Amino acid sequence: xxxxxxxxxxxxxxxxxxxxxxxxxxxxxxxxxxxxxxxxxxxxxxxxxxxxxxxxxxxxxxxxxxxxxxxxxxxx
Amino acid sequence: xxxxxxxxxxxxxxxxxxxxxxxxxxxxxxxxxxxxxxxxxxxxxxxxxxxxxxxxxxxxxxxxxxxxxxxxxxxxxxxxxxxxxxxxxxxxxxxxxxxxxxxxxxxxxxxxxxxxxxxxxxxxxxxxxxxxxxxxxxxxxxxxxxxxxxxxxxxxxxxxxxxxxxxxxxxxxxxxxxxxxxxxxxxxxxxxxxxxxxxxxxxxxxxxxxxxxxxxxxxxxxxx
Numbered sequence: 001x002x003x004x005x006x007x008x009x010x011x012x013x014x015x016x017x018x019x020x021x022x023x024x025x026x027x028x029x030x031x032x033x034x035x036x037x038x039x040x041x042x043x044x045x046x047x048x049x050x051x052x053x054x055x056x057x058x059x060x061x062x063x064x065x066x067x068x069x070x071x072x073x074x075x076x
Numbered sequence: 077x078x079x080x081x082x083x084x085x086x087x088x089x090x091x092x093x094x095x096x097x098x099x100x101x102x103x104x105x106x107x108x109x110x111x112x113x114x115x116x117x118x119x120x121x122x123x124x125x126x127x128x129x130x131x132x133x134x135x136x137x138x139x140x141x142x143x144x145x146x147x148x149x150x151x152x153x154x155x156x157x158x159x160x161x162x163x164x165x166x167x168x169x170x171x172x173x174x175x176x177x178x179x180x181x182x183x184x185x186x187x188x189x190x191x192x193x194x195x196x197x198x199x200x201x202x203x204x205x206x207x208x209x210x211x212x213x214x215x216x217x218x219x220x221x222x223x224x225x226x227x228x229x230x231x232x233x234x235x236x237x238x239x240x241x242x243x244x245x246x247x248x249x250x251x252x253x254x255x256x257x258x259x260x261x262x263x264x265x266x267x268x269x270x271x272x273x274x275x276x277x278x279x280x281x282x283x284x285x286x287x288x289x290x291x292x293x294x295x296x297x298x299x300x
Contacts, residue, residue: 002178005177005225005250006223007221008222009179009180009181009182009183009249010179010183011182034274039284055136055140056132058133058136058169058176058226060168060174060175060176060223060224061176061178061223
């Protein structure tokens, strides 16, 4: 996600479009990115954060969260 | 004097950059993104375009290309590097310049002839210009808004590392009207406007851009 202090004109454009749709009550919209990585259990959270910080996100302008989920039917 | 011009998949302005290098009186050497050596060049220009289709973030994938590893290592030895537009984005993504370039505040791709003020003539790429001088150079980008945290902006201003500022109308909402910055030693410069498109009255709004390419001839001469 863009850091809070980074102006997000795309999010603002979405907020404007919501208002034109007649939807009230949405204060602010921030637009970010979502990546899904299919990884082995051997890939730990530290590695995932390194992937995020070194490539997927630019730490100068973006924050990120790593969420680990187990894929249904995944081979264990 | 041999100046390398890097081509990535999706680079657009490598031919114009090479032409500017030749017009300045140097030899232009084509460098390929997958190359593992710099062919002994005395300086490098990273041109504009849409390397790797701007996938992930503008300049993000290119910053990890094999040729960039060589450039990062050579910069530590004082190699002068000029990043123009996408080249500026790549230099920021590679960590050679601080800050980042993000989506224009107006969301539109902006293409126009832009007035700039030279803020620093003490870089490898602006020695033939004068501080306070005004230039007319095309700007054309969608992700040209320079951003950095407050401490970085203060450091850039305090150390005289803001090299160019937009005059009259800021085309993209860049913080502090910043159009270009330099490394601490002044040998790496990045800017969003395109000096290589302003070297010939036939094809550009001025010939103001040529001075960047002639400046570096003196910088490399002083190293050699």
